[in-house]
Amino acid sequence: MVCVDPDTVTRPAPAHGSKRQALIDATITLVARGGLRNFTYRAVAREAGVAHGLVAHHFGSRDALIEEALRYTLDSSAEVLTDVTEGSSLDDFVSHLAELVSREPDLQAFQYELILESRRNPELAPLVENLYAAYRDATADALERVGITRDDALTHLVFAALDGLVFQQLTMGNSARTEASLAKLRQFLASAR
Structure with a gap:
């Protein structure tokens, strides 16, 4: 049996130009399903399928x-x-x-x-x-x-x-x-x- 760590699974990368919207969508999904307690740049990036540095790049904080x-x-x-x-x-x-x-x-x-x-x-x-x-x-x-x-x-x-x-x-x-x-x-x- 193969165990997959859900924290290491990434979504397919969004098309060029839609990364900002992918981050917004990922934010909505993560907060809706887990609240703000576990809301991090890495979690948003993973959900959006982008590098975690893009969160700060697009939004600053x-x-x-x-x-x-x-x-x-x-x-x-x-x-x-x-x-x-x-x-x-x-x-x-x-x-x-x-x-x-x-x-x-x-x-x-x-x-x-x-x-x-x-x-x-x-x-x-x-x-x-x-x-x-x-x-x-x-x-x-x-x-x-x-x-x-x-x-x-x-x-x-x-x-x-x-x-x-x-x-x-x-x-x-x-x-x-x-x-x-x-x-x-x-x-x-x-x-x-």
Whole structure:
């Protein structure tokens, strides 16, 4: 039996010009799956399939790489938000949420890891606030499209419910429970019109 040390296995090298993105993707994957405790230049480089010196070359520091990965997830969230909130009826409202969490679990887990890390690293707090502001704005827009007058408190409540459902599905993997809860949320919102 041959034993392979996972720390010595490297991914195939990314194409020229995509190494920076490969490092960002590797950061998201590593933080999502293992948190920040074991997050090192070598681990990121190994996951990305590049030399570890490229991490410092492209980003300068570990914190800069983490911040850039969080910015990337914020930009990616715009696409995610469109997928989740693009319907124009309450039946469509967040109809793809469970599927989205299943499709992009590392993106979601990375965001939660960094949200928690922002409590210890205040430099991340503005990025996290931007992330949440984008989600709240998309929620407010979606609620308006389904005929619910803009109300900051209601928007925050709905977003908090959605955020909690995403977190629970991510950690417990029960999409049936998520779907049942979303059906109840839609009923509640129908009565709020």
